[in-house]
Amino acid sequence: MDIAVLGYGVVGSGVAEVISLNEKKITDKLGGERINVKYILDLRKFPGDKNEDKIIDDFNIILNDGDVKIVAEAMGGLHPAFEFVSSCLKAGKSVVTSNKELVAEKGDILLETAKENNVNFMFEASVGGGIPVLRPIIQCLAGNDIDEVAGILNGTTNFILSKMIFDSMSFEDALKLAQEKGYAEKDPTADIEGFDACRKICILAALCFGSHVYPKTVYTEGITKITLEDVEYVRSWGGVIKLLGRAKKAGDKISAMVTPALVKNSSILSGVNGVYNAVLVRGNAVGDVAFYGQGAGKMATASAVVGDIIDCAQNIGKNKGIGWNKAADGAVIDISETETSLYVRASGCKDSSLEKAKEIFGDITVLSRDNAPEDEFAFVTPEGKEGALREKLEKLDGTELLSVIRTVNY
Amino acid sequence: MDIAVLGYGVVGSGVAEVISLNEKKITDKLGGERINVKYILDLRKFPGDKNEDKIIDDFNIILNDGDVKIVAEAMGGLHPAFEFVSSCLKAGKSVVTSNKELVAEKGDILLETAKENNVNFMFEASVGGGIPVLRPIIQCLAGNDIDEVAGILNGTTNFILSKMIFDSMSFEDALKLAQEKGYAEKDPTADIEGFDACRKICILAALCFGSHVYPKTVYTEGITKITLEDVEYVRSWGGVIKLLGRAKKAGDKISAMVTPALVKNSSILSGVNGVYNAVLVRGNAVGDVAFYGQGAGKMATASAVVGDIIDCAQNIGKNKGIGWNKAADGAVIDISETETSLYVRASGCKDSSLEKAKEIFGDITVLSRDNAPEDEFAFVTPEGKEGALREKLEKLDGTELLSVIRTVNY
Numbered sequence: 001m002d003i004a005v006l007g008y009g010v011v012g013s014g015v016a017e018v019i020s021l022n023e024k025k026i027t028d029k030l031g032g033e034r035i036n037v038k039y040i041l042d043l044r045k046f047p048g049d050k051n052e053d054k055i056i057d058d059f060n061i062i063l064n065d066g067d068v069k070i071v072a073e074a075m076g077g078l079h080p081a082f083e084f085v086s087s088c089l090k091a092g093k094s095v096v097t098s099n100k101e102l103v104a105e106k107g108d109i110l111l112e113t114a115k116e117n118n119v120n121f122m123f124e125a126s127v128g129g130g131i132p133v134l135r136p137i138i139q140c141l142a143g144n145d146i147d148e149v150a151g152i153l154n155g156t157t158n159f160i161l162s163k164m165i166f167d168s169m170s171f172e173d174a175l176k177l178a179q180e181k182g183y184a185e186k187d188p189t190a191d192i193e194g195f196d197a198c199r200k201i202c203i204l205a206a207l208c209f210g211s212h213v214y215p216k217t218v219y220t221e222g223i224t225k226i227t228l229e230d231v232e233y234v235r236s237w238g239g240v241i242k243l244l245g246r247a248k249k250a251g252d253k254i255s256a257m258v259t260p261a262l263v264k265n266s267s268i269l270s271g272v273n274g275v276y277n278a279v280l281v282r283g284n285a286v287g288d289v290a291f292y293g294q295g296a297g298k299m300a301t302a303s304a305v306v307g308d309i310i311d312c313a314q315n316i317g318k319n320k321g322i323g324w325n326k327a328a329d330g331a332v333i334d335i336s337e338t339e340t341s342l343y344v345r346a347s348g349c350k351d352s353s354l355e356k357a358k359e360i361f362g363d364i365t366v367l368s369r370d371n372a373p374e375d376e377f378a379f380v381t382p383e384g385k386e387g388a389l390r391e392k393l394e395k396l397d398g399t400e401l402l403s404v405i406r407t408v409n410y
Numbered sequence: 411m412d413i414a415v416l417g418y419g420v421v422g423s424g425v426a427e428v429i430s431l432n433e434k435k436i437t438d439k440l441g442g443e444r445i446n447v448k449y450i451l452d453l454r455k456f457p458g459d460k461n462e463d464k465i466i467d468d469f470n471i472i473l474n475d476g477d478v479k480i481v482a483e484a485m486g487g488l489h490p491a492f493e494f495v496s497s498c499l500k501a502g503k504s505v506v507t508s509n510k511e512l513v514a515e516k517g518d519i520l521l522e523t524a525k526e527n528n529v530n531f532m533f534e535a536s537v538g539g540g541i542p543v544l545r546p547i548i549q550c551l552a553g554n555d556i557d558e559v560a561g562i563l564n565g566t567t568n569f570i571l572s573k574m575i576f577d578s579m580s581f582e583d584a585l586k587l588a589q590e591k592g593y594a595e596k597d598p599t600a601d602i603e604g605f606d607a608c609r610k611i612c613i614l615a616a617l618c619f620g621s622h623v624y625p626k627t628v629y630t631e632g633i634t635k636i637t638l639e640d641v642e643y644v645r646s647w648g649g650v651i652k653l654l655g656r657a658k659k660a661g662d663k664i665s666a667m668v669t670p671a672l673v674k675n676s677s678i679l680s681g682v683n684g685v686y687n688a689v690l691v692r693g694n695a696v697g698d699v700a701f702y703g704q705g706a707g708k709m710a711t712a713s714a715v716v717g718d719i720i721d722c723a724q725n726i727g728k729n730k731g732i733g734w735n736k737a738a739d740g741a742v743i744d745i746s747e748t749e750t751s752l753y754v755r756a757s758g759c760k761d762s763s764l765e766k767a768k769e770i771f772g773d774i775t776v777l778s779r780d781n782a783p784e785d786e787f788a789f790v791t792p793e794g795k796e797g798a799l800r801e802k803l804e805k806l807d808g809t810e811l812l813s814v815i816r817t818v819n820y
Contacts, residue, residue: 018553018695025555031731124550130696132542132550140534140542143428143716145435268702271681285428285713286540289703292678293696303695306553314731321441321724 001033001313004062006084007075008042008055011098011125014302015072016040016051019309026306030313038068041075063087070312072305073097082106089113089121094316096308098125098301104199108212111323118319122308127200128153128277130300131293132307137207137281138322144283146208150246150410153200153258155275155295156184156191157223157243162273164231165240171226183275183296193222194243194258201245204279205256209249212327219257219335226260230345230403232369233378237343239264242272244408253331255338262343262380262407268292269410280410288410336387340406343367345378348399353377360392380407411443411723414472416494417485418452418465421508421535424712425482426450426461429719436716440723448478451485473497480722482715483507492516499523499531504726506718508535508711514609518622521733528729532718537563537610538687540710541703542717547617547691548732554693556618560656560820563610563668565685565705566594566601567633567653572683574641575650581636593685593706603632604653604668611655614689615666619659622737629667629745636670640755640813642779643788647753649674652682654818663741665748672753672790672817678702679820690820698820746797750816753777755788758809763787770802790817 005012016037019026027034039062040054049055059080062068071088073095075081081102085095090113097103102110103123114121124134128151137146152158156178163174175192178184190196198220202213223243234241242263247256263270268290272278277295282288294300311320346353354377357364365380381389386406393401415422426447429436437444449472450464459465469490472478481498483505485491491512495505500523507513512520513533524531534544538561547556562568566588573584585602588594600606608630612623633653644651652673657666673680678700682688687705692698704710721730756763764787767774775790791799796816803811 021695022553022555026553029552130693131699132546132701135550136542136546136701139721140545140714140717142439142720143432143436143713145432266683268678268681268686271678273676276678283540283713285431285709285716287704287707287710289541289701291542291546291699291701293699297697299695300697303553303693304550306695307550310552311549 001069002036002038002065002067003070003072003309004039004041004068005037006041006071006073008040008044008046009074010298011301011305012040012072012074014298015074015305018299018302018306026310029310033313035309035313038065059084063091068093069316070094070096070309072309073099073102074305075099076101078102078105085110086113089117089119092117092119094120094312096122096305096312098305100126100196100199100203104202104215107203107206108324108326115319115323118317120312120315120320122311122322123203124308125301125304127203128279128291128293129295129297130304131277131279131291131295133279133291134207136291141281141283141286144285146281146283148246148248148282149204149208149279150244150408151201151204151279152242152269152272152277153197153245153279153295154191154243155277156188158272158277159183159275161223161226161241161243164226164228168228170228171224192224194220197243197245197258201247201256201258204245205247205254206324208247208281209254211325211331213247213254213256213332214327217332219259221259223260225403227403229369230405233345233367234262234343236367236369237262237365237380240270241405242269246408250333253333255333257335257338260405262405263410267410336385336390338386339383340386340389341383342381342389343378343403343405343407344381344393344401345376345403346396346399346401347373347375350375350377353396353399354379356396360395411479412446412448412477413480413482413719414449414451414478415447416451416481416483418450418454418456419484420708421711421715422450422482422484424708425484425715428709428712428716436720439720443723445719445723448475469494473501478503479726480504480506480719482719483509483512484715485509486511488512488515495520496523499527499529502527502529504530504722506532506715506722508715510536510606510609510613514612514625517613517616518734518736525729525733528727530722530725530730532721532732533613534718535711535714537613538689538701538703539705539707540714541687541689541701541705543689543701544617546701551691551693551696554695556691556693558656558658558692559614559618559689560654560818561611561614561689562652562679562682562687563607563655563689563705564601564653565687566598568682568687569593569685571633571636571651571653574636574638578638580638581634602634604630607653607655607668611657611666611668614655615657615664616734618657618691619664621735621741623657623664623666623742624737627742629669631669633670635813637813639779640815643755643777644672644753646777646779647672647775647790650680651815652679656818660743663743665743667745667748670815672815673820677820746795746800748796749793750796750799751793752791752799753788753813753815753817754791754803754811755786755813756806756809756811757783757785760785760787763806763809764789766806770805
């Protein structure tokens with residue numbers, strides 16, 4: 001069966017490599033049918049590359065070749081990826097993608113187009129790299145009503161936080177190291193500000209709750225303000241700070257956000273370190289289940305794309321019924337309406353401030369760290385609506401708030 | 411669509427409950443088609459039960475009812491489960507099961523029967539309760555050649571070991587507590603001797619490597635000999651003791667075993683505590699991925715059965731191609747041929763024995779614990795073939811071996 005790959009960058013070249021590496025396994029899986037990469041679309045030239053003869057720069061050759069039944073989109077970005085994918089689906093070709101931006105912004109439309117044309121649109125590699133996440137949620141947990149989904153969805157920030165936790169490395173040094181190791185881009189904004197994780201939680205929320213969620217509607221906060229002081233206080237609380245994307249049912253709406261969060265050491269998420277990712281799903285029958293693995297990397301991501309290609313090849317002429325509704329206006333509640341407790345680090349007159357905090361919040365948990373300045377203190381509030389907790393914080397006069405971080409109960 | 415449930419015990423009644431609890435979600439998933447539990451087979455009576463009117467004691471009513479397209483087997487045991495399942499498949503009904511003994515002993519035959527009759531035989535609930543494991547391995551990791559699979563596959567023993575690790579509770583007390591909480595049976599042999607985990611690793615190995623593996627061919631050792639002294643020494647090594655089932659390619663054969671094993675604290679498996687289970691899969695493209703959740707429990711297990719029922723309902727008239735070859739003679743290598751390093755606890759003249767151990771093994775890692783008797787010592791050997799390591803151990807004359815436990819590199 002002929003396929004085409006759009007984009008010969010990290011993921012695209014990985015797809016060609018995995019298909020070649022595991023050719024026998026894949027052919028067996030398909031009952032003897034071989035997957036043949038017929039075209040690779042890229043505007044660049046790759047002289048001397050083993051796939052040089054397959055590289056073309058005219059998308060229409062792929063679109064008009066009826067033998068190409070499956071297209072793997074690995075260009076990234078919204079345009080022209082959206083137009084290309086849309087055209088392929090309309091031309092009766094199944095499409096698989098690793099492009100999280102495309103799925104987070106246009107997933108509802110593309111899934112609908114796939115259904116109308118009796119082909120498939122699959123995107124396992126768009127969340128969690130090679131970790132099987134989407135298919136388990138759609139198929140294995142089909143017997144569950146899913147209440148919550150949360151995850152460590154970005155390897156770069158998890159690497160940085162792990163370095164801060166285990167090696168007491170500063171945020172800046174850890175970021176520099178991540179860049180040296182190739183985990184972080186030269187411009188790391190999309191990772192460290194949480195935008196990458198935001199796209200992924202939008203895809204997960206749509207899958208779990210059945211309606212499209214636009215990234216722009218999801219409160220997103222990165223890890224740039226996390227300090228080693230916070231890491232130490234949270235250690236005394238018996239936990240770690242992780243950047244989490246999370247979404248939860250809130251009546252007929254949902255709450256969704258990307259923020260740093262305090263995770264207890266007893267949580268499986270606390271043990272997810274370095275560039276690893278994990279996704280936790282809370283179902284009404286199964287309880288908590290989690291999926292763990294490398295969230296990025298050429299071969300891991302490519303292997304998920306190839307898994308989708310195989311699934312498409314097994315389902316030629318049959319739409320598998322993956323889909324979700326369009327986003328409803330105001331479907332995501334404001335973050336001030338979400339339930340949480342807050343970790344607070346502040347400076348001021350320690351004893352009287354803590355006294356005051358107890359008056360305001362009732363039962364607080366006071367934290368400690370070695371070598372803290374005289375005037376620094378930290379505590380965790382009881383649970384409440386975030387808006388109400390923030391209002392109470394304003395009553396802590398005479399103190400300067402240094403950090404405020406949410407807690408979670410995963 | 412009509413279905414039947416065989417057995418109205420914990421899992422069977424859970425299946426009826428999950429179908430009722432999540433009726434709307436399931437019906438949506440099936441494009442408006444409702445799953446109707448028409449019969450429940452059980453020899454017992456359940457007066458006053460809400461499903462009383464569905465309970466029958468004649469299997470032939472189910473077998474001969476052409477409207478029943480899917481049968482959920484939740485009786486357990488090999489007979490008559492095998493005969494019933496086999497008859498159903500031959501009568502053109504898809505079958506889903508939570509029965510690990512059935513799949514581990516007869517999986518190859520039943521999958522073949524399903525293929526011949528163009529129906530499906532699914533068994534997600536037979537490994538890891540509600541954790542999605544089988545479908546991710548079959549479908550999502552289809553682009554990978556899988557090198558290894560390992561897991562914490564038994565919740566009872568993991569609960570006991572967790573109590574020993576975190577609360578310094580003795581094995582006997584922890585077992586008693588597990589029985590009080592209903593995690594362990596009155597006769598806990600199948601759990602604590604590793605037989606339950608053995609069936610599960612056989613199913614995982616068959617799925618990952620494509621050939622049936624019989625439980626009787628897999629070396630199986632339980633946790634009854636693990637002591638708090640071992641737990642303490644292993645803590646100083648930076649790890650924990652877990653009961654692992656594991657299987658690995660060894661040339662064109664496989665190595666497979668169930669044994670206690672030393673797991674480093676940096677491993678995701680070390681953070682799997684209490685009654686939780688996890689399965690780790692090592693693929694040649696994706697690297698390590700892991701799946702985590704409750705390995706047992708009525709609703710969790712039932713939700714996996716229901717996930718399979720939905721998949722069967724979506725694939726009426728189409729065999730999904732799950733299957734593996736018959737077991738080859740001698741497919742599993744002898745444990746003496748497997749690569750490992752060994753943790754050893756012994757008593758004797760400490761200093762001279764450790765000196766001798768260094769002579770025999772070369773580079774050993776000496777461990778310590780508080781309040782150890784003068785004549786007790788513990789160390790970890792370098793890697794080697796288990797048979798060769800055991801031969802070397804015999805040369806440690808003048809010492810009494812108290813514990814020998816394998817290490818793993820997951």
